[in-house]
Amino acid sequence: MSFAPDIIETLARARADLRMGVPVVIADAKAAVLVLAAETMDAQRLADLRVLGGVPVLAITARRAETLKARAYDGDLARIVLPPDARLDWVLAVADPADDLKTPMKGPLLSAREGDAGMHRLAIRLVKTAQLLPSAVVLDLQDAAAFALANSLTVVQAALAGPVLEQVSDLHPVVAARLPMEAAGAGRLHIYRPEDGGEEHYAIEIGRPSRDAPVLARLHSACFTGDVLGSLKCDCGPQLRGALAQMGAEGEGVLLYLNQEGRGIGLANKMRAYSLQDQGFDTVEANHRLGFEDDERDFRIGSTILKSMGFSSVRLLTNNPRKIDMMQANGITVTERVPLKVGENVHNRAYLATKALKSGHLF
Ligand SMILES: Nc1nc2c(ncn2[C@@H]2O[C@H](COP(=O)(O)OP(=O)(O)OP(=O)(O)O)[C@@H](O)[C@H]2O)c(=O)[nH]1
Numbered sequence: 001m002s003f004a005p006d007i008i009e010t011l012a013r014a015r016a017d018l019r020m021g022v023p024v025v026i027a028d029a030k031a032a033v034l035v036l037a038a039e040t041m042d043a044q045r046l047a048d049l050r051v052l053g054g055v056p057v058l059a060i061t062a063r064r065a066e067t068l069k070a071r072a073y074d075g076d077l078a079r080i081v082l083p084p085d086a087r088l089d090w091v092l093a094v095a096d097p098a099d100d101l102k103t104p105m106k107g108p109l110l111s112a113r114e115g116d117a118g119m120h121r122l123a124i125r126l127v128k129t130a131q132l133l134p135s136a137v138v139l140d141l142q143d144a145a146a147f148a149l150a151n152s153l154t155v156v157q158a159a160l161a162g163p164v165l166e167q168v169s170d171l172h173p174v175v176a177a178r179l180p181m182e183a184a185g186a187g188r189l190h191i192y193r194p195e196d197g198g199e200e201h202y203a204i205e206i207g208r209p210s211r212d213a214p215v216l217a218r219l220h221s222a223c224f225t226g227d228v229l230g231s232l233k234c235d236c237g238p239q240l241r242g243a244l245a246q247m248g249a250e251g252e253g254v255l256l257y258l259n260q261e262g263r264g265i266g267l268a269n270k271m272r273a274y275s276l277q278d279q280g281f282d283t284v285e286a287n288h289r290l291g292f293e294d295d296e297r298d299f300r301i302g303s304t305i306l307k308s309m310g311f312s313s314v315r316l317l318t319n320n321p322r323k324i325d326m327m328q329a330n331g332i333t334v335t336e337r338v339p340l341k342v343g344e345n346v347h348n349r350a351y352l353a354t355k356a357l358k359s360g361h362l363f
């Protein structure tokens with residue numbers, strides 16, 4: 001019997017710690033590192049880190065390194081050595097592209113080449129899943145177990161964490177209740193809760209679709225600005241309402257509302273991307289400058305929910321071929337793509353054109 005958290009629970013704790021600016025330890029049998037999210041680190045913790053000695057590095061993604069013209073010897077990431085006199089603003093300026101244009105020269109940035117970057121990769125993965133900027137300050141630790149105990153720090157075992165961070169979390173149905181909506185009187189809202197402590201996702205079932213025939217389905221990723229505020233910068237609001245209206249008109253369908261705001265980077269990072277778009281970058285370039293891929297969403301969540309509801313084939317309302325590929329690869333047959341072209345306006349025309357050009361959207 002053990003009341004100790006397992007690896008999934010430990011990772012959830014570690015994410016919460018990093019969001020609060022508390023360091024965590026990543027360890028394996030031979031080595032260990034202390035990790036702080038660059039975004040939430042404060043000057044005191046940086047000063048404390050210096051007292052520990054050693055050479056801290058700032059782990060950034062290859063995407064961010066490319067913008068900064070820093071060498072990424074580790075392939076998908078770079079370990080930038082913190083200069084001895086670097087202050088907190090230096091760390092934030094490397095991590096956050098907000099002032100790249102105002103103060104373009106951060107360098108010269110020296111990238112570490114020796115040693116293994118496995119724990120740095122895990123650190124970036126963790127801060128990404130905590131929806132922070134993908135950048136972490138990492139320092140090699142001696143006597144990590146004693147250090148973690150003395151400072152009450154969460155310790156993540158690298159060998160266990162790696163595979164868990166690649167998987168899609170199990171999702172459990174929590175509750176479902178009747179929900180009449182403007183688009184359809186016969187609505188039902190199902191709540192799904194992931195086992196990894198992440199965001200809940202929702203399924204809106206309209207009518208009583210047969211589980212034996214392809215169901216009209218939409219995977220809708222959360223867009224607070226578009227869905228709730230009626231933002232004109234994207235097409236999400238009209239797509240959400242358009243999809244529900246079509247399901248209402250056909251009398252049945254299922255809309256998954258996946259809490260993957262900002263193509264999986266979170267609302268704060270999406271607003272950072274918007275601010276870069278105001279500096280002239282397009283939606284894809286903005287993600288890259290922040291250190292993210294074009295699209296960080298995991299649509300396996302969608303296929304998992306559909307399967308747990310008993311569906312195996314869909315007529316998918318989408319313009320995004322990646323969604324179709326990901327459904328097919330994860331056991332959901334897409335019998336038809338149903339286009340969903342609504343809501344174009346003068347403010348989102350360039351955004352939609354970029355999606356067609358760079359993300360392969362079919363308009
Ligand atoms: N990072 C980022 N996310 C954005 C931006 N504009 C909109 N989004 C997000 O993009 C997602 C759009 O979701 P969807 O409409 O499901 O996806 P899609 O890839 O456009 O595919 P379809 O609508 O099915 O054709 C939402 O999570 C929005 O919050 C942006 O400029 N940057």
Ligand SMILES: [Zn+2]
Nearest residue numbers: 223226234236
């Ligand atoms: Zn949107």
